[in-house]
Amino acid sequence: MSLAAEFDAARYRNRRGRNLIVLGLSTVATGIGLFVLAAILSDLLWEGASAWTPALFTQMTPPPGSAGGLVNAIAGSLAMTVVGTLIGTPIGIFAGTYLAEYSRGSRFSQIVQFINDILLSAPSIIIGLFIYQVMVVPMGHFSAWAGSVALSILVVPVVVRTTVDMLGLVPNSLREAAAALGTPKWKIVTLVCYRAAMQGMLTGVMLAVARISGETAPLLFTALNNQFWSSDMNRPMANLPVVIFQFALSPYDDWQRLAWGGALLITVTILCLNIAARALVNLSSLKQ
């Protein structure tokens, strides 16, 4: 064997070795990631499931040191999530419609989408501060309305984004066919484009609901909390995330157990919403 060939063989081994090391490390990285995430979920399941008693869903949040449930927090979270979604979804869908149908590719559309993407990742606690200033201070008290509006501001960017993306996928031939029949534009958008993009837009709304149902930070300064049952949207209202926050950091065992139970409840809800949203996307792509 010549010297050159030997050198090449050494170099080849070297390169192969380096390749193996890096690929090994990346496998290890994936392993670490999966392990940590599995640890979180199994811990949550373990601690949370033991707190899932009928009382969790039927009793009020207890005073320190005694047993109880989370029913008022669950109801409050549901109410604020529903109202927040109802406020945020139309804003998002209409804004997205303008961007995708009336000004696609224009400067205005680019700017709004850029701002929208920033809102999408902006710290949610800032949204809480914003709503505190524009709603809680003028009204003079914390309220479930303020909490709902704060959540709706988190809904808007998600819905705008998916609406723009989904309307962009609607083939132009559909619009042209409708226009050729003399259909006015607003009917083309609402009766043709919306129908064609319905599943995708619905997915966006579900993802938005999933996102806000676990948000804590924007509710801290807006809806605050309430130890009792309240159906008055004009007053502070209990909600799962803030109750979990308060109870988990307390020194009482009962409260901590409830916090785990609530945490599991939120996670299961969000995972189900996400999986359903994904299934919807798969369904629509199968049809095409």
Place this chain on the structure above:
Amino acid sequence: MAAVSADRTIVKLRGPQQALDLLFKYGTLFFGIVVLMILGGVIVSLVAGSWTALKLFGFGFLVTEDWNPVTEKFGALVPIYGTLVTSFIAMLLGVPLSFGIAIFITELCPAWLKRPLSTAIELLAGIPSIIYGIWGSFTLAPLLQVYVQPFLVKYLGHAPLIGGLFKGPPLGIGVLTAGLILAIMILPFISSIMRDVFETVPPMLKESAYALGCTTWEVMWNVVLPYTRVGVVGGIMLGLGRAMGETMAVTFVIGNSHRIAESLMAPGQTISSALANEFTEAIGDTYQSSLIALGLVLFLITFLVLAAAKFMLIRLQLRSGT
């Protein structure tokens, strides 16, 4: 005759339809402007709310370490420091791990595992931060306190240069733990962006490199990474923006102490944790206004980071589009 009346109906119909068309167009435009107004409103309200503090403390607010509600002296240095350090730790640990995961998914993973793995990662990115927080304070912090931190103190505490970072009693909670939790949180986020970005590389480029005899790593490092550099950096910065603004996960484990300690194992404070802990209890205009000023600082930092990230991702998109 019939044609004339049909013409009239068309004219009659066109009137309201045109009006509806205009209504729909400008109605949707209004909501588009609402999106801009939200951002404008956030900025205006933050500036207005922090006006008292900014007038009182001026530029010094950013570089003052005091945080004293009794004497009403406030400075943002401690929370800013905490935010930067925890995010830095998160990036230091999170980025290489995410890179590894993205390599694994795009290059190594068998085809049948690809979809489930990607889906799992995306689902985990959706888990709310309070879950990470509660897990961090009940599981991770005690683990660190008993097993990891004593080890760090023993072996790194006396090391030159970095020794000071690992001194002090192992408390479990603190800046290091907060950074660790943030790293775990941004892991699914960054790795799924990196994976998406890596998939934009034309297969022809990769196949050409493989045909020349490159190893998988050489293809990643010399072909895929240079091609997607802008997108990868954009994704990392998007993760950084997330990490800096993250509230609940950090609040649980940071320890909430308004002091800059040399050691990473000491409790600290980030901007968002200070807000979450103190805002509803802040009495007095100056106190509250100072907290809102903290919010303004956080908003400006994250805005810059996110805007830079978006610019980079858009640039990658434009290129792969042509």
